[in-house]
Amino acid sequence: MHRWKRSLALPVTLVAIALGFLISLQAQTQKNVSAAEQISTERMGQMKSVLSNSQAQNVKLQEDHRVLLEQLDAARKKVGTDPQLLAQLKQLQILEGIQAVEGPGIQISIDDRSQKALFPLSPDDIARLINTLKFAGAEAISINGQRIVGSTAIVLSGSSTILVNTIPINRTEGIPYELDAIGDQDTLLDYFSKLEASTLKQNGQTVSITRKTLSIPSYKGAYVFKEAKPIVP
Structure with a gap:
């Protein structure tokens, strides 16, 4: 009898331990579920708060946008009627090159197709000629009909085609660089003659300079600013 009791003692103890563990695990699981429900409730409250704030900000932005549009419309109307502002706008358009202009100046013709020419004009040569004219105080410059502006790029495409404002300007027949x-x-005449014309002629290129009243076209490209933004004072 005692031996039978001793043989049952160990299994009963193990069952009791296992039962206690399961009860403890169930209690902990219930606690975790309750905590998760509480966190979910708190997060839902936070999301509702964020949504409410976003809606309020959206209403404010729409109102700001409406006010700015009204101010812009008023500014446009003012520019259209205020002679001083209109004159300033024209000056800015000329400076940006988006306004065609006319006035006294010089016209330079360069022909690098002669057999006497040691080598044709390169993009660097053209950029140097333009910089010399700028240094001499030129207020507007064009080459073969392309207006030179701050964003103008002068590059070589392929082996011989020169692009200005992405437009080919060198021509194989008929018309030289102008x-x-x-x-x-x-x-303008003094600077270009002394700093550029003599060197071009030494390289076998034909150069002629004429005083003229000129018409220079506007820049036909578009200004695109991806990174640069105005500084708001």
């Missing part, structure tokens, strides 16, 4: 520059004619 540089038009509006500004003080005496200064």
